[in-house]
Structure formats: C-alpha cells, structure tokens
Amino acid sequence: MDLRINQQTYQVDADADTPLLWVLRDDLGLTGTKYGCGLAQCGACSVLVDGNVVRSCVTPVAGVVGREITTIEAVEADAVGKRVVEAWVRHQVAQCGYCQSGQVMAATALLKHNARPDDREIEAAMVNLCRCGTYNAIRAAVHDVASNEGAA
Amino acid sequence: MKREQLPLGEPVNLSRRRFLLASAGVAAGALVLGCGLPLGVGRVEAADAAAASPIKVPALLEIRPDGRVRLLCSFMEGGQGIYTAMAQIVGEELDIDPARFLVEAAPAGPDFVVMDNGRRITGGSMSVRTSYPTMRKLGALARAMLLQAASERLKVPVSELTTEPGRVIHAASGRTLDYGELAERAMDLPVPDADSVKLRAPSQFRWIGKPVQRVDAYDKSTGKAVYSIDIKVDGMLHAAVQHAPRLGMTVASVHNEEQVKAMKGVHSIHRLPGAMAVVAERWWHARRAAEALQVDWQEAAADSRVRAMPADFSSDGHRQRLAGETGPGREAEQEGDFASAWNNASTRVEATYHNQYLNHAQLEPASATARFNPDGSLEVWLPNQAPDMFRADIAKRTGLDPEKITLHSPLLGGFFGRHFLYDSANPYPQAIELAKATGRPIKLIWSREEEFLRDVLRPMAVVRFRAALDQDGLPVALEAVSATEGPTEARAGKQAEKVDATAVEGLAGKAYAIANRRIAQNYVQGPAMLGYWRSVGNSLNDFFYEAFLDELADQGKHDPFELRLKLLRDNPRLTTLLNAVGELSGGWKRGPWVAEDGTRRARGVAMASPFGSHAAVIAEVSIENGQVKVHEIWQAIDPGSIVNPAIIDAQVNGAVALGLSQALVEEAVYIDGKPRARNYDLYPILPPARMPRVQVKIVESGEKMGGIGEPPLPATAPAVANAVAHLTGQRIRSMPLSRYTFS
Numbered sequence: 001m002d003l004r005i006n007q008q009t010y011q012v013d014a015d016a017d018t019p020l021l022w023v024l025r026d027d028l029g030l031t032g033t034k035y036g037c038g039l040a041q042c043g044a045c046s047v048l049v050d051g052n053v054v055r056s057c058v059t060p061v062a063g064v065v066g067r068e069i070t071t072i073e074a075v076e077a078d079a080v081g082k083r084v085v086e087a088w089v090r091h092q093v094a095q096c097g098y099c100q101s102g103q104v105m106a107a108t109a110l111l112k113h114n115a116r117p118d119d120r121e122i123e124a125a126m127v128n129l130c131r132c133g134t135y136n137a138i139r140a141a142v143h144d145v146a147s148n149e150g151a152a
Numbered sequence: 153m154k155r156e157q158l159p160l161g162e163p164v165n166l167s168r169r170r171f172l173l174a175s176a177g178v179a180a181g182a183l184v185l186g187c188g189l190p191l192g193v194g195r196v197e198a199a200d201a202a203a204a205s206p207i208k209v210p211a212l213l214e215i216r217p218d219g220r221v222r223l224l225c226s227f228m229e230g231g232q233g234i235y236t237a238m239a240q241i242v243g244e245e246l247d248i249d250p251a252r253f254l255v256e257a258a259p260a261g262p263d264f265v266v267m268d269n270g271r272r273i274t275g276g277s278m279s280v281r282t283s284y285p286t287m288r289k290l291g292a293l294a295r296a297m298l299l300q301a302a303s304e305r306l307k308v309p310v311s312e313l314t315t316e317p318g319r320v321i322h323a324a325s326g327r328t329l330d331y332g333e334l335a336e337r338a339m340d341l342p343v344p345d346a347d348s349v350k351l352r353a354p355s356q357f358r359w360i361g362k363p364v365q366r367v368d369a370y371d372k373s374t375g376k377a378v379y380s381i382d383i384k385v386d387g388m389l390h391a392a393v394q395h396a397p398r399l400g401m402t403v404a405s406v407h408n409e410e411q412v413k414a415m416k417g418v419h420s421i422h423r424l425p426g427a428m429a430v431v432a433e434r435w436w437h438a439r440r441a442a443e444a445l446q447v448d449w450q451e452a453a454a455d456s457r458v459r460a461m462p463a464d465f466s467s468d469g470h471r472q473r474l475a476g477e478t479g480p481g482r483e484a485e486q487e488g489d490f491a492s493a494w495n496n497a498s499t500r501v502e503a504t505y506h507n508q509y510l511n512h513a514q515l516e517p518a519s520a521t522a523r524f525n526p527d528g529s530l531e532v533w534l535p536n537q538a539p540d541m542f543r544a545d546i547a548k549r550t551g552l553d554p555e556k557i558t559l560h561s562p563l564l565g566g567f568f569g570r571h572f573l574y575d576s577a578n579p580y581p582q583a584i585e586l587a588k589a590t591g592r593p594i595k596l597i598w599s600r601e602e603e604f605l606r607d608v609l610r611p612m613a614v615v616r617f618r619a620a621l622d623q624d625g626l627p628v629a630l631e632a633v634s635a636t637e638g639p640t641e642a643r644a645g646k647q648a649e650k651v652d653a654t655a656v657e658g659l660a661g662k663a664y665a666i667a668n669r670r671i672a673q674n675y676v677q678g679p680a681m682l683g684y685w686r687s688v689g690n691s692l693n694d695f696f697y698e699a700f701l702d703e704l705a706d707q708g709k710h711d712p713f714e715l716r717l718k719l720l721r722d723n724p725r726l727t728t729l730l731n732a733v734g735e736l737s738g739g740w741k742r743g744p745w746v747a748e749d750g751t752r753r754a755r756g757v758a759m760a761s762p763f764g765s766h767a768a769v770i771a772e773v774s775i776e777n778g779q780v781k782v783h784e785i786w787q788a789i790d791p792g793s794i795v796n797p798a799i800i801d802a803q804v805n806g807a808v809a810l811g812l813s814q815a816l817v818e819e820a821v822y823i824d825g826k827p828r829a830r831n832y833d834l835y836p837i838l839p840p841a842r843m844p845r846v847q848v849k850i851v852e853s854g855e856k857m858g859g860i861g862e863p864p865l866p867a868t869a870p871a872v873a874n875a876v877a878h879l880t881g882q883r884i885r886s887m888p889l890s891r892y893t894f895s
Contacts, residue, residue, distance in 0.1 A: 015416065022436035026390065031382040032375020034565070036515050037600045041832035044515055072375030088373035092365060092798055095806055096231030097372030098515040098565030104373055123841055129832065131515050131566045132231045133809025135843035137802065 001065050005030070006074035016062035020054075021045045023061045024071060032072035032101050036129070043128025046102035046109075047071050053109035072101040081108040083148070087141040095132035102128045107142050116146045212264065213242065213294055219318055219332035221248055224258035226266045226283065228274040228537055228571075229368065230564030231806070232861045233799035236366045237280050238287060240359045240795055245291030245352060247315040248331060250364050257561035260539040260554075266290075273538040275572065275684065277763040277859020280795055284857060292349040294338075301338035302329050317358070354793075363798030368563075379565045381597055383521045383533040388593035389419055391586050392438035393427045394445055395605050398825040399576060399681065400452030400460025402426055407446040415441045422589055424582050426458070431590055435597055458576050459645070461679050467509055467612070467822040470678055474614035475504065477635035481672030484651040485660040488668030493629035497620030501707050505617065505696040505885045509820040510610035510685055511829075513837050516565020517603040520580035523593035528552075533560040534580045535571045542580070545573055549581055568810065569684030574608045574643065577681060601830040608683030609820055611636055613692055615659065617700045620668075625708025626718065629668035632659045632697065635676050638689060642682035647675050654684070658693025658866060663726055663761055664701070664719035680822065686810055690762040690866035692887075695815075698758035698870030699884060702877065712874060713740040713757050725790065725853050726766060730759065733768040733788035736849045740770070744879050751776070753783065756874030760866035764858030765791040769808075771871035772844075773879060775894045780876055782812055782844040785868065790851040791858040797850055804848045804864040811868025813838035819888050 003010045005028065014023050019038075024030040024047070033056060036044030040055040047056045048070035075081035084107045094100045103126070110117055110125040117125065122142050130138070214222040223242060229235040239253035258264040265272045267282035295315060302320035303310045306327060314321050319330045354360070371377040396402065403423050412430070413421055417437030422429040428445050432438035452460035494500065521533040530552055536542045539559045547554040564571060571578075583596040598606065613636035620629040638655025641647050651673050653660075660671040685691055705712040713734065720726045734740040743754035751774035759768045772784040785808050794800055817836045821828040829835035873884035880894050 018436055022434065025382075026434045026436065029384065031378075031384075034379075034515070035381065035517065035597070037832050039600070039831050039833055042515060076374065085370075085373050089365075089369045092369055092802065094231075094366070094369055094372035095233070095802060096515070096564060096566040097368065097377050098379060100372050101375040104375075126840055129515065129837060129839065131513060131568070131810070131837060133806035133838070133843065134802070135809065135840040136805055136846055138840070 001062065003061070003065065003069060004067065005069045006071060007077070012061065014061050017060045019057050020047070020059040020061050020064055020069070021056040024056060030071050030073055034098055034101055036099065041129070042099065042102075043106060044099045044102045046105040046128060048105060048109055051109065051112055053106050072105060075104055075108060078108060078112075080112045080145075083145050084108045084111060084141070087144045091137050091141040091144065093134050093137040093141050095134055099128055099130045100134075103130065103134075103138055107138070107145070110142065111145055117142070212258070212266075213290060215294065215298070215331055215335040215338070217332045217335055219330050220252050220254060221246070222254045222256070224264065225255050226258050226264045226272055227279040228257055228561055228564055228567070229255070230274070230567040232279075232803060233366055233796060234274070234279050235368060236364060236799065237795045239367055240364050241280070241284060241287045242291035244357055244360045245288045246295045248318045250359055250367065252318065253367055255367055260543040260559045272540050275537050275569065277765070277861040277863060281764060281857040281859060288351050289346050289349065292351055293343055293346065296344050296349050297338040297341050298331055298334045300341050301334040305329065305334070305337060360795050362796070364796055366799070378562050379516050380521070380533055380535045380562045381516055381519045381565070383560075383562060383595060385521060385523055385593045388521065388523070388595050389431045389433065389590060390435035390438045391429055391431045391583065391594050391596040392435060392442040392599060393424070393429045393579075393582060393596065393602055394442045394447065395602050396426045396449045397605075398461040398463065399426065399606070400456045400458050401449040402452070403428060404448040404450035407448070408444070412441050412444050415444065420590060421445070422586060424585060426576070427582065429582060429586055429596070431586055431594065435595070439599055459679060459681055461825045463825045465679050465822055465825045467820065470680070470822075471506055471612060471614060474612065474635040474676055475506070477614070477674040477676055478616070479674050481633040481674040482651055483670065483672045484653075484656040485669060485671035488629070490629050490631050490668045490670035493668040494618060494620050494631070497629065498623060499621040499625070499707060501617075501619045501621065501704055503617050503700055503703055503883070503885060504614060505700065506614045507612055507692040507695065507887050508814075508818070509612050509680065509822070510814055510818055511604060511607045511820045511835060512566075512568050512570035512683075512685060513832070513835060514564075514566030514568055514570050517598050517600050518570075518579050519595065519597040520578070520583040521593065521595040522580065522583040522587040524587055524591075529556045529558065530584065531558045531560065532580055532584065533562060534578070535564050535567070536561055537567060537571045538573060541573045546580065546584065550584060568686040569688070570607065572684055574681060574683050577606050577608045577683070600832070604827055604830045604835065608681045610685035610691060611639055611642065611655070611682045613655075613696075615693075615696045617696070619700070619704055621704065621708045625710055626715070627666050627704045627708070630666045631670040631672075633672045633674060634659060634693070635674040637675060637677055637682060639682045639684050641675065654689045656689060656693065658690035658760065658762065659697055661761065662697060663723055664716070665722060666719065686807065687762055687862035687865040690760055690862070691811075691814065694758070694760040694762070694866035695869040695873065695887060698760070698867065699873045699877070702756070702874040703883065711742060713742070716757065716759065725855065726759065726761075728853070729766050729768045729788050729790050729851055732849050732851050733757070733770050733786050736788055736847055737770045737784075737786040742878060747774070752879065754875045754879035756871045756876070756878060758867040758870035758874060760863070762859075762863045762866055764856065765789060765860065765863035766858070767863050767867045769867040769871040771868070771875045773872060773875040775880065778894050780816060780872065780889050780894065782816070782842070782872055785844050785846045785871070786849075787846065787864055787867070788849040788851055789860075789864055790853050790855075791860050791863065792855040793852050793857050794850060794860075800850055800860050801848045803860050805846050807862065807864035808846050808868050809838050809843060811865045812842070812844070812872065815869035815872050815887055815889060816842065817888055817890050819890070
C-alpha cells in the first residue's frame with residue numbers, strides 16, 4: 001500500500017491491521033514517534049492525520065491510506081509546528097523527552113485548529129501522559145504560542 | 153557500531169576509531185583529556201591509539217578542531233539534566249560555552265569513575281555533588297593545557313595569556329587563538345599536576361548557577377533524541393516475549409507452537425527461563441505471535457534461582473502480614489530514653505500508617521539490543537543507571553571477559569530507579585540469549601504489559617508510631633517501628649549486618665528536636681521483587697512521619713507550622729527553609745476558608761531532608777466530586793549550592809508530580825500473585841489535569857552540596873495529606889488517597 005507521510009509517498013508492505021506506529025518505526029525508520037502503551041492511553045505515539053491528532057499505536061495502517069500523515073520528523077515543516085517546537089525549546093519543556101514527540105504533535109494539532117485556546121481548551125486537548133511532570137511547562141509553552149499568534 | 157545511533161542523534165558524532173585516528177594527527181587534531189580516579193591527575197592517552205583497544209582509552213573530554221567539546225559523561229541522562237550540568241561545570245573551568253558541548257554517555261570501565269566515593273552509578277541524586285570538584289578540575293586542566301599550547305605558539309609566557317569563552321587571548325599584542333586551533337598542539341603536552349591549576353572563584357562564574365539551556369532540548373522536542381528502544385543495527389531481528397504470569401514459573405508446554413511459527417513474519421520461537429520469546433522481522437509480528445502462544449506454566453522448582461511469586465500472594469494480604477508484625481524491631485536510631493519518657497507521659501498518641509506498592513511506569517518500556525561480533529565480542533544497547541554493574545552481570549551470565557563486552561547507554565526515557573540491576577527485571581539477558589541462538593543481532597522490546605509484569609516495586613511498609621507530649625503539648629518522645637523490607641536488602645535477598653538505610657530513611661534522620669527517639673525495623677521478607685523508586689525510603693517514610701507529626705500538633709493544640717518551627721528552633725538552616733516556604737505561599741495560613749471560586753480550601757505543610765538536601769512544602773487543596781484537588785504547591789529547597797536553577801525548577805516540578813501521583817492515584821495491586829494492572833488503563837499516573845501550579849524557591853545556604861533529583865519528592869505527599877486531614881477532619885494514614893471517600 002502507499003502511504004503519504006511527511007509529504008512523501010512510501011510503499012509499504014504491511015498487514016492492513018498493523019498499527020501505523022509500527023509501520024513508522026520498524027518499516028520506515030521514523031523512530032521519533034514513540035511506543036508507550038499500545039492502548040491509546042499515554043499519547044506518546046501521537047501523529048497528525050489530515051491535521052488531526054491520532055494515536056498511531058491503535059490506528060490500523062489501512063485506515064490512513066490516501067491521507068496526509070505528519071510525524072514529529074516533519075513537524076517543523078509546518079508553520080504552527082515550527083512555532084510549537086521553538087516554544088518547547090524556549091520553555092525547556094523536555095526532561096527525559098520520551099513523551100515529548102507526542103506532546104509536540106498534540107499541541108500542534110490543537111493550535112492549528114484553535115490559534116488561541118483558553119485554559120479549558122488546552123486542558124481538554126493536552127491529555128498525553130508525562131512521567132517526568134512537565135505538565136506546567138507544556139501548558140506555559142502552549143500559552144506562549146497562542147499569545148504570540150498573529151505576532152509572528 | 154554506528155556512532156550516529158548514539159544519544160542525541162548528533163550527526164557529526166565521530167566513531168571512536170575515527171576519532172582516535174584524528175586525535176593521533178592523521179586527520180585533524182583534537183585534545184583528549186582523560187581523568188582517572190576521582191580527583192586524580194588527568195592524562196593524555198589518545199596519542200597511543202595502537203596500544204589499547206579504543207574503548208579502553210579514557211577520554212572524558214575531547215576538544216575538536218572546530219572548537220566543539222565532546223564530553224563522555226559518566227552519568228546517564230534520563231531527564232534530570234545531568235548532561236547539561238556537566239557541560240556547565242566543565243565549561244566553566246575550561247572557559248567555553250556549555251552550548252558548544254556534545255555530551256554522550258561514557259562506556260563502562262574504571263576510567264570513567266568520577267564520583268568521590270569511587271562508584272559509578274546514576275542514582276541517589278549523587279551525580280553533581282560527588283563529581284563537582286573532579287569535573288571542575290578536568291575543565292581547568294584542559295584550559296591550562298590550551299594556555300600552554302598558546303604560549304608555545306605565540307612565544308609568550310603563559311602569565312601573559314588569558315581566556316575568553318572558546319579562545320585564548322594575548323592582550324598585549326591583541327592576538328587571539330580559538331581553542332580549536334590549539335587542540336592538536338595541546339594534545340602533545342603533558343597534563344599538569346591537578347593541584348597546580350586554580351579553580352575559578354564562584355563570584356566569577358559565568359555558567360554555574362545560571363539557568364543555562366539544556367544541551368538536548370531541541371533534539372527532544374523534534375523526535376531526534378535516541379533512546380534504547382530506537383536503536384537499529386544492521387541485520388537485526390525483533391523480539392517480543394510472553395513472561396510467566398508469576399515470577400519463578402517456567403514453561404511446561406506450548407500448545408500451538410507450530411501454528412504460531414507459521415504466523416506472518418515469525419523467524420523463530422524460543423524457550424527462555426520464565427518466558428517464551430518470538431523473533432520476527434518486525435516487532436509487531438513478534439509481539440502478536442508471542443501473545444498468541446498458548447503456554448502451560450509450571451510452578452517454580454524448589455531450587456529456583458529467582459524469587460518465586462506464590463499463587464496466593466496479594467498486596468492487601470501482604471499489608472495485613474506487615475501489620476501483624478508488632479515486635480520491637482531492630483533499632484536504626486536511638487536517642488535518649490523513649491521507654492521511660494513514654495511511661496511517664498501525660499499525653500500519649502499512637503497511630504499506624506501504611507503505604508502501597510508502586511510501579512516505575514516510566515514512559516519508555518524496557519528494551520535491549522544485543523549483537524555478537526565476528527571476533528566474539530558482544531555489544532549491548534540498554535537502559536541502565538550503572539554500566540559497570542551491568543557489564544559485570546553480562547560477563548557473569550555469558551562467561552565472556554568484560555573486555556569483550558561493550559555497553560552502550562542511550563538516553564533514558566525516564567528511570568526513577570527502574571534501570572538499576574534487578575534480577576529478572578531487565579530484558580538484556582533475554583536479548584543476549586536470543587542473539588546467541590539466532591546468530592543475528594536482536595532488539596527485544598518488552599511490551600508495556602510485560603514491562604509492568606516484571607517491573608520491581610517500590611516497597612510497602614506498615615509503621616507503628618507512638619509519641620509522648622509534655623504539658624505544653626510538645627512532643628518529647630517518638631517511636632516509629634516499621635514492618636518492611638527495604639529495597640537494598642530485597643536486592644540482596646537477605647538482611648545485612650546493619651538496618652537497611654533505604655528501609656528507614658525519612659523515619660530516621662529527622663531533624664526535629666524530640667529528646668527521646670526510637671526508630672526500628674521489623675524485617676519482613678516478601679515474595680515481590682522490590683526496587684528503588686525516586687527518593688527511595690523517603691518516598692514513604694517522610695509521608696508517615698510528617699503526617700503523624702501533624703497528628704501530634706493537633707493533639708498538643710499547636711499549629712503544625714508553628715510546631716515545626718519550635719522543634720527546629722536550634723536549626724537555623726531548616727528554620728530559614730521553613731520560613732522561606734511560608735513566605736513563598738504568601739504567609740502561612742492553614743484554613744480552611746472559602747476561595748473565590750466557592751471551593752473550601754486548606755493548606756498543609758511538610759518537610760524532608762533526603763539525599764543531602766532539605767525541602768519544605770506547602771500544599772493547598774480542596775475536595776472536588778469526592779476527590780482531592782491540589783491547587784497549589786509551594787516548595788522551598790536548599791541543596792547547599794546549585795549548578796542550574798532552571799533545571800532545579802524542572803526537577804521540583806517533576807518530583808512534585810510523582811509525589812502527587814503516589815499520594816493521589818497510584819497503586820500496584822497484586823491479587824493471586826499477579827499484578828492487577830499491566831498498563832496505564834488500570835495503573836493511573838498523574839494526568840495533566842491534576843497537576844497543580846508549582847512555585848519553587850531555591851535557598852542556597854552555602855552548606856555542603858546535596859542532591860536535587862529526589863529531594864523535592866518526599867515532602868509533597870504529606871503536605872497534601874495534612875491539608876486534606878485538616879480540611880476534612882479525616883486522618884490520612886495511608887496512600888493513595890483514591891482509597892478514601894471524601895464528602
């Protein structure tokens with residue numbers, strides 16, 4: 001099957017029900033997307049499909065054929081994603097960093113849909129788990145991007 | 153191996169071999185400075201590349217012709233910011249911007265022992281405080297060599313030279329030389345006597361003590377950081393396992409091995425001690441096949457090498473067993489005469505506390521990659537907090553000479569104590585066995601479910617407190633007897649000569665002026681595998697002690713903040729700290745009161761002195777839909793002196809999150825010898841919505857430097873418990889609070 005990932009087309013030989021996560025990681029070597037739980041509980045595997053955040057560990061690869069997939073590897077090619085990454089660095093969000101690919105993708109999806117989310121909207125959208133406790137830094141970074149919206 | 157697979161995904165990483173060629177002058181010069189034993193004299197060894205196998209050459213520091221500095225770090229980076237701290241410390245004395253550093257994990261071997269206790273672990277919040285003088289000296293020695301090289305090149309005395317970040321200056325002639333230009337020349341110089349170099353005065357620090365940006369922030373924000381689970385080596389196969397449901401059980405028979413072998417992508421099926429493994433071209437195939445195996449497991453043999461988990465074990469049952477241990481215990485701390493103070497007291501207070509088992513639940517599941525090379529050597533990529541211990545263990549298991557074993561230590565996707573050496577809790581023995589059996593490199597990932605099944609647990613304890621109050625309601629005697637098994641004695645499988653400090657820390661070692669004290673332990677060996685969990689014994693014991701202290705305050709009709717001040721009246725350092733957190737919170741007020749949003753709120757206070765540092769926490773809580781909501785955490789922390797305030801702020805946030813997680817929601821429940829939770833669905837960890845605002849005040853007392861990764865954790869849970877107890881009138885004597893009903 002053909003997959004559109006990060007503006008490129010990849011030929012992939014995988015069973016239809018293989019989770020997108022493992023196609024990305026093992027078939028395509030895109031290991032920036034992380035495996036955390038396999039049950040859509042933690043969000044470490046978050047990627048964008050047609051601009052919406054999905055948890056790739058429970059997304060059958062057949063379901064994303066013909067759709068535009070964006071992974072952390074290409075997040076900076078997106079104008080919003082680039083600003084999210086800059087805010088992540090400015091706020092020194094990452095500790096161990098393992099969940100941060102997913103966090104950055106979730107924040108990018110949120111801010112692409114809603115340039116100025118309020119606290120409640122941020123809380124509703126930013127639900128990925130982080131064991132290092134970077135939640136406050138994440139919140140601050142998302143706010144930062146939101147408040148600079150239009151200024152950039 | 154391929155260097156580009158190492159942590160940080162640094163594209164210009166040179167291979168060790170290529171680097172040696174470069175440092176020998178074949179390609180381009182680089183100053184390589186190694187440092188032997190702690191505080192020992194550094195030495196240049198790179199020139200003699202042929203004399204030793206590359207991995208043995210000590211090379212903590214390499215200054216490259218392009219002016220970048222590569223530091224092989226003795227400590228593992230797992231979020232605590234140690235790579236950045238080391239770059240700051242070395243960069244300070246070397247006089248080069250920490251942003252110019254490439255930091256990587258050093259391989260195993262004695263050349264990378266930089267801790268003043270002669271060990272090499274990443275744990276106990278020890279990294280900075282035990283290596284600080286050595287790492288500063290390393291930077292200073294390298295700078296001295298660069299100055300010497302510049303002196304020879306410019307033909308002026310060293311005394312006329314100074315440095316600015318990254319270059320040597322001859323002010324008199326206005327000439328400058330970049331470090332990179334001097335590296336090759338400096339390489340041939342002898343390392344000066346370590347005592348001959350002068351360290352910078354702290355008042356002159358450019359980077360130490362400043363909120364320097366992390367060296368890995370960008371890579372970790374863009375998916376470029378490389379963890380063990382991301383390792384890829386040529387020709388490797390993927391492996392997954394199905395563990396026995398209880399440790400110690402072994403494979404009796406497999407019903408459907410042939411069918412599973414025929415599943416797509418399956419390369420081979422293997423019987424391992426206590427597990428079945430499937431090797432496949434893709435991990436997804438391996439995992440599906442491993443799960444599909446229908447295995448009959450048999451009970452552990454009588455001579456089982458591992459700690460066998462019985463079928464009737466439950467965590468609640470174990471707690472009852474601990475509660476039944478009511479003997480006097482073995483003393484860990486004794487001061488004054490508790491018994492007579494107790495007998496003569498007018499007011500006595502007794503209470504029993506307990507806590508829960510916990511998982512580490514770090515976001516990166518455990519994995520290991522193993523490769524046997526044609527020359528018989530073995531390479532293993534694995535998460536670890538102590539490379540030498542792991543290499544020694546691999547040598548023991550494989551019979552290989554340790555020199556034949558290369559350990560690679562990628563970034564840790566969280567650790568919190570998970571990646572110490574625990575028998576049967578690490579995947580590398582299986583990966584090595586599978587690599588041997590298949591003749592191919594193997595990457596084994598434990599699924600989240602297998603990770604939870606074999607993770608070691610934070611210990612459980614039941615603590616009986618007794619205390620006596622004088623006529624003024626002040627505690628004059630306190631006894632705590634803990635029925636527990638500490639993580640260190642659990643790893644050893646037996647009690648040591650002395651009480652396991654990791655079992656009683658946080659009960660013992662409290663600073664309050666209570667004249668008569670008795671802290672003791674009843675050792676109760678259980679079947680569960682136990683391990684270190686961020687802040688170790690303090691994670692439970694400070695909860696018990698500080699919550700009980702609030703009971704004493706209430707009994708003695710003292711405000712808990714005022715009582716602590718009274719008990720610390722002869723301790724200026726902790727008095728300052730407690731007042732600092734009070735001020736940070738806008739002045740101590742206990743409540744309860746009704747906040748603007750209509751919620752009824754109260755505050756609690758607690759303190760802890762773990763790992764050489766001191767912490768004081770105030771928590772503000774309300775009850776929302778029957779659950780505790782923590783609104784605010786204020787924490788004042790005194791680690792003596794600091795390296796990076798921004799990273800400390802982050803570490804406090806992280807420790808608070810973990811402390812709240814155990815206080816509010818976490819619990820590893822065992823029933824019928826098995827964990828109820830094998831994933832985050834049944835093992836909740838603190839979600840973002842429950843993270844309070846955290847405000848941090850760093851107090852630099854100037855006392856001996858303490859740790860920072862763990863110390864901000866232990867006072868968090870009791871501060872919350874004390875606030876909740878005051879708000880609800882319901883005593884909190886156990887964690888997690890999700891087991892309580894509040895209205």
